[in-house]
Amino acid sequence: MTADTGQPIIDLKAQALFCERDDRVLFQQLDVQVGNGDLLQLAGPNGAGKTTLLRLLAGLNHDYQGDVFWCGQPMAKAYPDYAAQRLYMGHLSAVKKALTPIENLRWLTAAWCMSDEQLWQALDAVELYGYEETPCQQLSAGQQRRVGLARLALAPQGTGPAPLWILDEPFTALDKAGVAWVEQRLQQHVESGGAVIITSHHALEGIASLRQLDLGAQA
Amino acid sequence: MWQWLVRLYHRLGSPKWFYEITEKWIPWLVVVSIVGAVVGLVWGLAFAPADYQQGDSFRIIYIHVPAAILAQSAYMMMAIAGAVFLIWRMKMAAWVAKTIAPIGASFCLIALLTGAIWGKPTWGTWWVWDARLTSMLLLLFLYFGVMALHQAMESEDSGHKASAILSLVGLVNIPIIKYSVEWWNTLHQPATLKLTEKPSMAIEMLIPLLIMLVTTYAFFALLVILRTRNEILLHERKRSWVKKILES
Amino acid sequence: MSLVGATVKRDFLLAARNPGEWLNPLMFFLMVAALFPLAVDPDPKFLGKIAGGVIWVAALLATLLSLDALFKADVEDGSLEQWLASGESLYAMALGKALVHWCISGLPLTLMAPVLGLMLNLPQSAYVALIASLAIGTPVLSLLGAVGAALTAGVRSGGLLLSLLILPLYIPVLIFAASSVYHAGIGMAYNGQLGFLGAILALSMCLTPFAVSAALKLNLSR
Numbered sequence: 075m076t077a078d079t080g081q082p083i084i085d086l087k088a089q090a091l092f093c094e095r096d097d098r099v100l101f102q103q104l105d106v107q108v109g110n111g112d113l114l115q116l117a118g119p120n121g122a123g124k125t126t127l128l129r130l131l132a133g134l135n136h137d138y139q140g141d142v143f144w145c146g147q148p149m150a151k152a153y154p155d156y157a158a159q160r161l162y163m164g165h166l167s168a169v170k171k172a173l174t175p176i177e178n179l180r181w182l183t184a185a186w187c188m189s190d191e192q193l194w195q196a197l198d199a200v201e202l203y204g205y206e207e208t209p210c211q212q213l214s215a216g217q218q219r220r221v222g223l224a225r226l227a228l229a230p231q232g233t234g235p236a237p238l239w240i241l242d243e244p245f246t247a248l249d250k251a252g253v254a255w256v257e258q259r260l261q262q263h264v265e266s267g268g269a270v271i272i273t274s275h276h277a278l279e280g281i282a283s284l285r286q287l288d289l290g291a292q293a
Numbered sequence: 294m295w296q297w298l299v300r301l302y303h304r305l306g307s308p309k310w311f312y313e314i315t316e317k318w319i320p321w322l323v324v325v326s327i328v329g330a331v332v333g334l335v336w337g338l339a340f341a342p343a344d345y346q347q348g349d350s351f352r353i354i355y356i357h358v359p360a361a362i363l364a365q366s367a368y369m370m371m372a373i374a375g376a377v378f379l380i381w382r383m384k385m386a387a388w389v390a391k392t393i394a395p396i397g398a399s400f401c402l403i404a405l406l407t408g409a410i411w412g413k414p415t416w417g418t419w420w421v422w423d424a425r426l427t428s429m430l431l432l433l434f435l436y437f438g439v440m441a442l443h444q445a446m447e448s449e450d451s452g453h454k455a456s457a458i459l460s461l462v463g464l465v466n467i468p469i470i471k472y473s474v475e476w477w478n479t480l481h482q483p484a485t486l487k488l489t490e491k492p493s494m495a496i497e498m499l500i501p502l503l504i505m506l507v508t509t510y511a512f513f514a515l516l517v518i519l520r521t522r523n524e525i526l527l528h529e530r531k532r533s534w535v536k537k538i539l540e541s
Numbered sequence: 542m543s544l545v546g547a548t549v550k551r552d553f554l555l556a557a558r559n560p561g562e563w564l565n566p567l568m569f570f571l572m573v574a575a576l577f578p579l580a581v582d583p584d585p586k587f588l589g590k591i592a593g594g595v596i597w598v599a600a601l602l603a604t605l606l607s608l609d610a611l612f613k614a615d616v617e618d619g620s621l622e623q624w625l626a627s628g629e630s631l632y633a634m635a636l637g638k639a640l641v642h643w644c645i646s647g648l649p650l651t652l653m654a655p656v657l658g659l660m661l662n663l664p665q666s667a668y669v670a671l672i673a674s675l676a677i678g679t680p681v682l683s684l685l686g687a688v689g690a691a692l693t694a695g696v697r698s699g700g701l702l703l704s705l706l707i708l709p710l711y712i713p714v715l716i717f718a719a720s721s722v723y724h725a726g727i728g729m730a731y732n733g734q735l736g737f738l739g740a741i742l743a744l745s746m747c748l749t750p751f752a753v754s755a756a757l758k759l760n761l762s763r
Contacts, residue, residue: 166619
């Protein structure tokens with residue numbers, strides 16, 4: 075779905091969300107709205123339900139009450155369209171240790187029909203160029219995370235193949251340079267009209283449209 | 294009519310309603326079970342005429358046949374309860390399914406043991422690979438699978454869902470398994486003595502059998518209700534109505 | 542390219558990188574078949590009678606061994622999450638995974654079975670039936686096995702539990718397949734058994750992916 079400017083519209087709305095886990099209410103009567111240019115950070119202490127809410131918004135968690143809408147349509151109905159516009163990165167990197175970075179990245183981006191050249195450029199951006207023959211088994215944990223993060227480097231102009239990014243703790247296992255790179259990418263993405271929903275303990279600074287949703291204050 | 298069905302559906306899903314209404318049924322079920330068992334067993338074991346071929350040993354069918362019938366219908370009930378849980382997320386259905394599993398498995402075991410007891414005087418061996426007994430053995434394995442899966446899953450909710458899926462897969466397979474076992478049996482045992490004298494059973498034998506069948510269903514219902522009530526108390530223990538009951 | 546196609550490709554690549562995954566069950570298959578003459582009676586006449594059944598039981602056990610790993614790695618490293626996040630049909634994914642599993646397990650077993658037939662003195666007339674029954678029956682084993690693998694993917698030491706769950710469901714396949722080989726061996730018709738196997742295969746292809754996708758969703762972490 076694109077606006078007149080040719081930019082994909084991002085419109086994710088959640089209303090009156092209620093979720094409990096183990097007899098503990100995580101959040102109730104919660105409304106969330108994300109549109110173009112938004113960077114929403116879910117904050118709160120461990121166990122507050124950040125990941126639960128994130129997965130709920132990504133469409134992976136159905137254990138809640140309330141409604142989620144994508145571009146005006148209920149999530150259940152709009153899921154294929156929604157999934158096509160959304161990049162989800164969870165705690166687990168989905169990287170197969172026996173395969174090389176490029177083979178893993180080919181699988182991770184299968185739906186986007188990227189050429190190998192573009193994938194190599196993305197790997198270069200995360201400093202994984204030159205590891206053609208190296209199975210991910212032999213890479214460090216941080217490098218393995220970067221294979222997944224290479225998806226963020228695709229199409230630096232515009233919003234890339236997926237305008238909405240939903241990232242769960244993307245800074246895990248990254249060194250200082252890696253953290254800086256991700257922050258820069260997030261800023262670029264949001265400025266080009268994309269949107270990001272992120273959970274992180276890391277303090278994001280200097281991004282203009284940053285909004286925080288504090289789950290610690292909810293319950 | 295439609296309104297009534299909707300209300301019934303909501304009521305069935307309410308643990309509190311189930312608990313209150315079954316309160317009234319339990320004494321009746323106990324009475325039916327005891328009276329039916331006494332009448333059926335005495336009649337069947339002592340008074341019904343002896344079978345002309347097998348003599349007195351066939352009398353075990355008064356326990357074997359109801360147990361076998363119940364083992365099979367219990368599995369169906371468990372699978373249907375599982376399906377209700379999967380489709381409508383009704384917790385009551387999940388608890389009922391969980392409760393039925395060990396009870397159905399026990400009936401299955403009783404059917405197998407009584408079948409073996411029957412087999413000894415009739416064929417001289419404790420076990421024979423007859424179609425019915427083999428099907429019953431496979432049914433027992435299916436029950437074990439459902440119970441084992443329930444236990445092995447980490448969260449109780451996943452356990453309910455996994456067991457429901459497995460029991461539905463089993464339900465679809467049961468006719469296939471039964472047919473294949475019967476077919477296999479015809480290959481290897483051309484002239485079997487059937488384990489039950491079917492419709493050509495004398496009326497004096499049939500009536501105690503029917504009494505035992507009704508009794509067994511009543512007993513089964515009683516067990517399921519008692520155990521489900523325990524599940525309800527366990528899961529709803531934080532609710533006020535349960536606290537009142539536990540205090541009194 | 543769809544994610545299902547990419548996953549099939551990736552799984553073949555993984556199997557090529559890790560040959561033990563498909564070679565070990567084959568070795569097991571061979572070894573189990575060799576146990577019977579050792580344990581019972583190497584007399585060719587006797588072996589010839591039981592060869593079909595023994596080969597099929599061995600194939601069943603070898604398949605069970607290879608099923609445990611079908612979904613475990615995908616659940617643990619987050620691939621399952623990505624499948625669900627992609628919006629693509631889990632039904633198709635289930636069929637894809639079963640296809641890959643059959644190619645690396647059932648197909649090699651089918652191709653190796655004549656060797657076991659020689660070892661166990663299978664009657665000449667039974668070889669065609671052996672291969673046909675395995676060719677039709679092993680996909681069913683993969684499909685039903687996928688249901689068990691999906692249900693137990695998140696369970697510690699789920700391999701044994703998986704076997705307990707699926708063996709009763711395998712019985713009809715075993716009965717008809719072994720019977721077809723036996724009947725072929727004694728010169729009787731065996732189309733009926735193969736036909737029934739085909740029907741079971743068709744039914745499994747249609748229905749098991751529903752169960753697999755429902756079971757896979759259970760393994761999502763909170």
